[in-house]
Amino acid sequence: MPLAFCGSENNSAAYKVNNGVLNNGCFVDALNVVPHVFLLFITFPILFIGWGSQSSKVHIHHSTWLHFPGHNLRWILTFILLFVLVCEIAEGIVSDGVSESHHLHLYMPPGMAFLAAITSIVYYHNIETSNFPKLLIALFFYWTLAFITKTIKFVKFYDNGVGPLQLRFCLTGFLVILYGMLLVVEINVIRVRRYVFFKKTKEVKPPEDLQDLGVRFLQPFVNLLSKGTYWWMNTFIKTAHKKPIDLKAIGKLPIAMRAMTNYMRLNKAFEAQKVRHVSSTL
Incomplete structure (x- = not known):
């Protein structure tokens, strides 16, 4: 043909x-x-x-x-x-x-x-x-x-x-x-x-967590495909297969996921709810 x-x-x-x-x-x-x-x-x-x-x-x-x-x-x-x-x-x-x-x-x-x-x-x-x-x-x-x-x-x-x-x-x-x-x-x-067609561009720096080499949990920052497949964890998984991992290898959590951050958010929400409850009873 x-x-x-x-x-x-x-x-x-x-x-x-x-x-x-x-x-x-x-x-x-x-x-x-x-x-x-x-x-x-x-x-x-x-x-x-x-x-x-x-x-x-x-x-x-x-x-x-x-x-x-x-x-x-x-x-x-x-x-x-x-x-x-x-x-x-x-x-x-x-x-x-x-x-x-x-x-x-x-x-x-x-x-x-x-x-x-x-x-x-x-x-x-x-x-x-x-x-x-x-x-x-x-x-x-x-x-x-x-x-x-x-x-x-x-x-x-x-x-x-x-x-x-x-x-x-x-x-x-x-x-x-x-x-x-x-x-x-x-x-x-x-x-x-504003990277083109504008006189003043808007510079954006990477999140603070990504500038900290001690942060290894990158789930919030990777692309959608990597989030869905956890592709970013390949290096960590390969290391875990070769030798036992410790806290140093795991690294720190991002600021938004740390206990203190979650406590502050919970406390703020609790105080707001308490004020709302007091105002509604008066």
Whole structure:
């Protein structure tokens, strides 16, 4: 079976744009590849420099966590995005199976989008650990381009009679919503952190607990995936397998989890409740 991006049957009629460029479904699919190639092209050198060079000014290898606004929402949306993209890849492969020739445009764009989504969250995690938000501008442009190109595809589906009864229409609609929400999250980071488009940026230092080398319990500070899997405890678990652990190896608890902090909170709540009870009895 011949292999071609737009298929090779009907003398390559899929490459014709007599009815307008955007009315050619194959061209629209090719257009949807552009944002993902852009992100991969921009982020891979930054990640490579950050991980491979100890003299890098970016310091992506730094091992502290500083959550940007919308941290958990971004991770949740990315997980959903990956699931929807897998569904779109599967739908494209099934649709390609009934064609006379291979149509790469049915599953290559969502495949590239899947790689770009994984790259985006890895890139975001490293920018977050390095506390260098200016590099997030690449994600802002990526979500913008992805939202625009996917919206064009969704509109053209509607114009050509592809409706809600077809899976590809529903998947494209979901992707428009997800890319739009991720774009909103990125805009909110810019609004709060003011790292671009503002004269005065907002500098944020890592939490005090992370600056204390004696604190080993990092659950409140790691990303959502690491929180759910306790991935951050791998080093501790490996050490415990090799030799017995002691209090020094366990380290100190974060300030928010110490007995004195919890006592002060409980005492404050108790005093407030006592005052409220006295005032209600008078």
